[in-house]
Amino acid sequence: MTVQDGAAPVTAADRLAAFAAALDACHERAVPGGVVVSRTGWAVASVRRLGDGDPVPDGSGTLAARHGPRASDEEALGAFREALLELHRRTLRDVLDAAVSRLDRRESEGAPLLGRQLVRGAVADVALALAQARDVLRLPRPTADRHHRVHRELVAAGRTALKLYGAFGFTAEGPGALLHLTELLGDTYLCPEDPEAEAGHE
Template sequence: MSATGILAAPTDLARGRAVAREAGIVAALTFLHAELGGTLLPAGPSGHAFVPETVARRCDAFGTERRLAEVRVGPDTMVALYVPGAGPGGDDRPAAWSIGLGWVRLGLAERFLAQAAEHLRGRRVQETVTLNLPPVRVLLADAAAGLAEAHALLASGPDATALHRVHRALDEAGRVSLHLFGATGFLADGPGSEIRAAELLGETYGPPARQGES
């Protein structure tokens, strides 16, 4: 069985932010899925799902899901699936999974930025701590501003248009973090795998852009 977002439940979806910030993407998505019932496979607007393999195994399945790819995130595996027949149900309001995912991605972006700052704190360029270089401080400030915007939009109970803006802001913050990690971010077991997986979440579940949006 599949769902475009999973029926809304009386839960504090914002709690996924703290789980993501402290424990990472797999723990946060597992938490969110359990909070919203823990049985349905959440599919995005195009009928695709991107979840931890452990979550996919627990979902009701009727043999219609098609496994597309596996993505390693540290010691864990996330799977991309296609669910025939899944897609928007005609309701323009974001479902609970979509809202919760926004909070999860915000926590992840905060996690990545904090890790990048700590990484740069231990490096030097001509006797100057890399974290203190003006260009680096500008990048961090811009990313922090994007996170503040995403938080404000999520806290206001976003519609589909606002949620699209949330994902775009978090994509940009993640890319800044990846840039700040330098070559370390592209190692197979480095932080870049989680950053890229977080952006794939936005691509899978984020509302599509409307005319005039970027």
């Protein structure tokens, strides 16, 4: 999945279709031929894989959600969480790369916007969050709580990356909808083991 901002830009519909296919690949890795159901009983996948279900906000008809009575087992959930976080990280990496390319081509007072100190600082913050997420995901014996922390850090970094696009980030062709989907999926599948304990750290 690639987010581009060049001479032949990928449309928002293309990005969402690629994201839906990548999400289905996460399900396939954890439950071949099926879908992973979260501990709260929700499954989110492409319309093609899930079949019936309610449309997912910002999914433009590509994703659906269905509530079922029984969650997937912990082995499937663990494998899916890891794949989902890697998808989130790749998506954010693509969004950042496109933002950097966009800013490098746009000028203010005769100089690329990318050269501004505040812009470079924001880019560095997102890049650091991506590197930290990669390293944490490589640690042995992953836990649901660790996955949830990585998700929250990627969400925060995604919001920083979105600001690099200015108002364009919130348009139909901007990356806002795609980043919203990564948040929604993480909130569905990556809830902490003890939500009340997690709330105590807010």
